[in-house]
Amino acid sequence: xxxxxxxxxxxxxxxxxxGWARGKIALLLAVMALLPFVVGEYYLAEVTNTLIWALAxxxxxxxxxHTGQASLGHAAFLAIGAYTDAALMNIGVPWLISFPLAGIxxxxxxxxxxxxxxxxxxxxxxxxxxxxxxxxxxxxxxxEPITGGVGGIFAPSxxxxxxxxxxxxxxxxxxxxxxxxxxxxxxxxxxLMRSPTGRSFLAVRDSxxxxxxxxxxxxxxxxxxxxxxxAMTGLAGSLMGHYIAFFNYELFSIxxxxxxxxxxxxxxxxxxxGAFFGxxxxxxxxxxxxxxxxxxxxxxxxxxxxxxxxxxxxxxxxVTFIIYEPNGLYGRxxxxxxxxxxxxxxxxxxxxxxxxxVKTERMK
Amino acid sequence: MEIIQLIVGGIASGCxxxxxxxxxxxxxxxxxxxxxxQGDMMMLGAFIALGLVNSEYGALAFIPGVILxxxxxxxxxxxxxxxxxxxxxxxPQFALVILxxxxxxxxxxxxxxxxxxxxxxxxxxxxGKVFDVGGLIIGYEDVTTIxxxxxxxxxxxxxxxxxxxxxxxxxxxxxQMAAYIVGVPVHRVNSMIxxxxxxxxxxxxxxxxxxxxxxxxxxxxGMKAFAAAVIGGFxxxxxxxxxxxxxxxxxxxxxxxxxxxxxxxxxxxxxLVVLVTRPNGLFAQIYAKKV
Amino acid sequence: MSLLEVEDLAVHFGGVKAVxxxxxxxxxxxxxxxxxxxxxxxxxxxxxxxxxxxATRGTIKFDGQDITALSAHDIGQLxxxxxxxxxxxxxxxxxxxxxxxxxxxxxxTNWVQDMLFLxxxxxxERGHRKQVEEVIEFLELEAYREKLIAGLPYGVRKxxxxxxxxxxxxxxxxxxxxASGLSVEESQEVAFWVEDMRxxxxxxxxxxxxxxxxxxxxxxxxxxxxxxxxLAMGSPAEVxxxxxxxxxxxxxxxxx
Numbered sequence: 001x002x003x004x005x006x007x008x009x010x011x012x013x014x015x016x017x018x019g020w021a022r023g024k025i026a027l028l029l030a031v032m033a034l035l036p037f038v039v040g041e042y043y044l045a046e047v048t049n050t051l052i053w054a055l056a057x058x059x060x061x062x063x064x065x066h067t068g069q070a071s072l073g074h075a076a077f078l079a080i081g082a083y084t085d086a087a088l089m090n091i092g093v094p095w096l097i098s099f100p101l102a103g104i105x106x107x108x109x110x111x112x113x114x115x116x117x118x119x120x121x122x123x124x125x126x127x128x129x130x131x132x133x134x135x136x137x138x139x140x141x142x143x144e145p146i147t148g149g150v151g152g153i154f155a156p157s158x159x160x161x162x163x164x165x166x167x168x169x170x171x172x173x174x175x176x177x178x179x180x181x182x183x184x185x186x187x188x189x190x191x192l193m194r195s196p197t198g199r200s201f202l203a204v205r206d207s208x209x210x211x212x213x214x215x216x217x218x219x220x221x222x223x224x225x226x227x228x229x230x231a232m233t234g235l236a237g238s239l240m241g242h243y244i245a246f247f248n249y250e251l252f253s254i255x256x257x258x259x260x261x262x263x264x265x266x267x268x269x270x271x272x273x274g275a276f277f278g279x280x281x282x283x284x285x286x287x288x289x290x291x292x293x294x295x296x297x298x299x300x301x302x303x304x305x306x307x308x309x310x311x312x313x314x315x316x317x318x319v320t321f322i323i324y325e326p327n328g329l330y331g332r333x334x335x336x337x338x339x340x341x342x343x344x345x346x347x348x349x350x351x352x353x354x355x356x357x358v359k360t361e362r363m364k
Numbered sequence: 365m366e367i368i369q370l371i372v373g374g375i376a377s378g379c380x381x382x383x384x385x386x387x388x389x390x391x392x393x394x395x396x397x398x399x400x401x402q403g404d405m406m407m408l409g410a411f412i413a414l415g416l417v418n419s420e421y422g423a424l425a426f427i428p429g430v431i432l433x434x435x436x437x438x439x440x441x442x443x444x445x446x447x448x449x450x451x452x453x454x455x456p457q458f459a460l461v462i463l464x465x466x467x468x469x470x471x472x473x474x475x476x477x478x479x480x481x482x483x484x485x486x487x488x489x490x491x492g493k494v495f496d497v498g499g500l501i502i503g504y505e506d507v508t509t510i511x512x513x514x515x516x517x518x519x520x521x522x523x524x525x526x527x528x529x530x531x532x533x534x535x536x537x538x539x540q541m542a543a544y545i546v547g548v549p550v551h552r553v554n555s556m557i558x559x560x561x562x563x564x565x566x567x568x569x570x571x572x573x574x575x576x577x578x579x580x581x582x583x584x585x586g587m588k589a590f591a592a593a594v595i596g597g598f599x600x601x602x603x604x605x606x607x608x609x610x611x612x613x614x615x616x617x618x619x620x621x622x623x624x625x626x627x628x629x630x631x632x633x634x635x636l637v638v639l640v641t642r643p644n645g646l647f648a649q650i651y652a653k654k655v
Numbered sequence: 656m657s658l659l660e661v662e663d664l665a666v667h668f669g670g671v672k673a674v675x676x677x678x679x680x681x682x683x684x685x686x687x688x689x690x691x692x693x694x695x696x697x698x699x700x701x702x703x704x705x706x707x708x709x710a711t712r713g714t715i716k717f718d719g720q721d722i723t724a725l726s727a728h729d730i731g732q733l734x735x736x737x738x739x740x741x742x743x744x745x746x747x748x749x750x751x752x753x754x755x756x757x758x759x760x761x762x763x764t765n766w767v768q769d770m771l772f773l774x775x776x777x778x779x780e781r782g783h784r785k786q787v788e789e790v791i792e793f794l795e796l797e798a799y800r801e802k803l804i805a806g807l808p809y810g811v812r813k814x815x816x817x818x819x820x821x822x823x824x825x826x827x828x829x830x831x832x833x834a835s836g837l838s839v840e841e842s843q844e845v846a847f848w849v850e851d852m853r854x855x856x857x858x859x860x861x862x863x864x865x866x867x868x869x870x871x872x873x874x875x876x877x878x879x880x881x882x883x884x885x886l887a888m889g890s891p892a893e894v895x896x897x898x899x900x901x902x903x904x905x906x907x908x909x910x911x
Binding site: 064070072116119120122123124126127128130131132134135138254258261262265269309311312314315316318319322323326 | 448458465633636
């Protein structure tokens, strides 16, 4: 059983509780950095895709998991990030400048959306974000000169100080670029959550009334959360654009929005790690399904290539998680870890959920 | 004349949005749950009716076929609540949102698996027949739609106002534990409301199918119905209908008179405008909590 | 000049006059209680002072400043903290996290600094933690530091609620029925804490209470309200023996 002996407040303030935890993260980063030397190109591309989804997932996690604001149309911000980055690069702006600008553009747009959005709550907000998504999609089609309209837009290769980071010609470099971006954003996000800003997000999520009484400006906090969330997602979007290299609005469909929701929900709502777990699931499941389908075909001759099967399986996984493990994959991982840490003294029903009753949300 | 033609057609299609929104608001009013699969329930209801009524499938007479379809879909609604939604009893609203989005995908898959993805046409007794009112052409199906919608809305409103089940449902939506304590069988009430919603969706689906071909993806119309429900203000049945009609009328007018692409966005723009000015819809049902 | 001055305060919800013409002032370092039957408007007065409701009429002055029109979150900055009758804690956080949230009005870092976790942020965090630890010590919550609110018994949650308000380091604290739902022992502890707050922290305490024993034990002055209107104001003994108060709230003696 692991006992952490704390000797100063820093033990609680630090990101990692002790040297072991720090070591584990260092090991993970090392493994990730060495991946291109170990793994073939196909799987490296998949891992890159997973990283990009994790980044997008973190963006949504900040908004939904940590600030309690629904967003069903977050793919809109992926789109804004992608198009801004590609459009700027197409007029000659170097990536090192267009990338942060894309994030800022998405963030600013998010903050503007926040102005009306923070006054809405619950289901109204969810549907408003959905509406927003449809509107952004239409605007992309209409703004043809910038976005290439229905035809699409080409995201030029990334070139930093002469080193080529193009996703096709130099996947290793592109992968490392994504890894660095994701690592930095994760660090910033974790810092945010252990600071007064992060606490104010949680306060607004859990009890708006208390938050007000504690001196937290709820409107401003929500707007900040919106802005940061959309900025993160915008960065992910621009990376996604470069990953695909040539895209149009269909890359950012409503199903992508829903996939993002899946990532944060199945991954574990309210935990940064949840975004990663969810992203891994989103990338892994289609692979597993196609492998299973191929083996079934070759071994038993059963052809299961029906359209919509992927989404069906995702939906069933989602439903199963919501019913049996609302804390998502990360929540399940925490329980497994606790079982091992307490072994053999883990108590049965340690995580048993109490029966809860819901009060109306119309009286807030 | 053209405007009136558009408006009448708009009112009819608005009624369909309104009916779907009605099914949606039914569930919200009774269980405070949000059913994002409402549009897909409408789609499934339409397909079940098609499967019963069309000559190449069930070849039943129209009205009995529709009633049977409504009953079946009611059963599906009951089943969804009984076996899936009930399992997340007590979890926050967001969980249900995700769950119903997933259910929507399942319905779409089932419909696609049984009837395929190519558009099919429902055989209705009023196909092609029209009224000619002084140059104004109104299809039978539009008139039927408007009349049926009006009757259903009034009926449902009366249900919630005056019947025991309706009041019990409202009580359960406001405070589950208190409803239990006074003897309301909350679970069963919820399931019955879902069944009712399923039946209403079927009617909406049949009316929609009477205007054109259907395929498993028409459930996405549900998004517009949500906009309608929001405009009306959640929890308000007449509001949902009003929202639907508003959208139904503005859409064709926008398509006719505004540059392309705007008509697609118009329901959502209206909705956002309403939300910004009256954050809880036109017939708002949010009260301040006493702390 | 009194710390808090309330003049002719009134709020009407439609036709209901929840508070109608209440005036009182609270001196610095005083313990002032408001009593009255349920629905008399006691919590409403609190909500008006902490600006959750907008007054229809009247003024509220704190430390010489007119706060009648301020936003709710500005009230905290001025040094007024409050607890809620129905506990409004953050259920999914630990006791420590809840108390740390109380330090929000003293934060000196913006979100950019927070995101980079500059050394100044770390210094601030240590400072906040130290203040919170003092509150934990005061309320004897050491055993509950890392526990999630969701699993704690009602009595402990009420104490954490008070702790969170104290963590704000306020000049005046509004306690909304601090003893409701508590056992005799726990109510006595509340009485001790209120006295300690006044004596050791120099805090002004404004309290709404039904528990007359607690009220008489700690209060300097009492205001009795009924139907939104003031009935009597004075020392606990004076108010308790006031015939109007007895009729409306305390109960009259039955003729044998």
